[in-house]
Every structure is written in structure tokens, then in C-alpha cells.
Amino acid sequence: AIQMTQSPSSLSASVGDRVTITCRASQGIGHDLGWYQQKPGKAPKLLIYAAFILQSGVPSRFSASGSGTDFTLTISSLQPEDFATYYCVQDYNYPLTFGGGTKVE
């Protein structure tokens, strides 16, 4: 199975900060990566799919890039509602695998 490694596992930031989260795949996955945001007690929410495509309705302060093995999610100016845990997931092959998460505090 492809392993997805996120870093950092947690970070502290303030409103207005630029935040970058990285996700590394154990093998090349092309652009087959998505990013999800999860708040406590809620289901994950789709932010990005196909490595860089912003899901409809997601604020433009979220962006993502990368291909192959290295990917990044960037929040250009952190807002109060962005404090959450973020997960990457690869859909290059089965089993689909999620990263361990990055908690933004």
C-alpha cells in the first residue's frame, strides 16, 4: 500500500498567517491526491481534488500543488474557521490511503 506522510503533524498559527502543509507519497502518484478538512465531531470536507483543483464553494485562500510524490496545501491567510485537521488522500491505486493529518491550532 502507498504510504502518505504528512508534515508537520501539528502547527500553531495565528489569524492572517500563511500556512503550508506537505504530504509525501511513498511512490509516485501523479496528480491523484485530494485534501480534506475535518473539524471535531464532523465528517471530512473536500477542499482539493486532482492535486490542485479547488472544490466548488471552497474559499480561494486554499490552494494546492504538487505531483509525483510531493504535494502541498497552502492557506494564504488563515481565518478563524480554518482551525482544523487536514488530511491528504491518494487515489492512485487501491487501497486508498490517507495521511496521518495535520492539526492547525
Next chain:
Amino acid sequence: EVQLVESGGGLVQPGGSLRLSCAASGFSFSTYYMYWVRQAPGEGPEWLANINQDGSEKNYVDSVKGRFTISRDNARNALYLQMNSLRADDAAVYYCARDRAHCSGGTCSLALDYWGQGTLVTV
């Protein structure tokens, strides 16, 4: 409005069975791949299984293969997960999700755009 509502979770003894249901509404259910994803307390999400539009193709993570069965009833707009031989490490919140599948150039990318609220399974 798209809605996914899971039910069927609860407390079960090790070795027991449960059948989870996911009632879909607000979209053309029969035209979407559907997924089950679970999340153990304090852990990240884990993909369990998916099923194609007509139920002819199913995929499972190894840890549930042979114990869990995903199925769907397009006439009832319902997705199911039959869970047998449950173990302590199956305890989690179980979510169903819809894949809107972004397709380009003959390939499709996963995009789980709607999720249910989750149902808790305790073993």
C-alpha cells in the same frame, strides 16, 4: 439538497455482526460511485470499500476483505455495509460518502464531495 444519512451503528460483541445503511437523497444516486470510510477515535480516516454505479465492481481494504460486504439498492437510494466477525479494532465512526469523480483524459480523480454524519460502531 444532497443528503447522506447513515444508520445501523451500535454496540456489538466481538465476533458479532452489524449492517450499516446509508440513505441518499437529493441527487441521482444510481449514477455515482459510493464509499465507506471509517475513523477510529483519535485517528485519521481509513478507506474501507467502494462500489460502482450498478454494484458490479467492489473494492475493499485488506483488513475487512472477507468480513465486510458493500452493496447498494439503487431503487431505494441506499448503500449498505454488512459487517461480520467484528473485532475490537473495527470500533470507529463509519461514514458513507459520494464520489463526484472528476474525469479528464480518460482518467478519473477521487472527490468525496458529500459525506454523511457518521454512525458509531462500538465493539
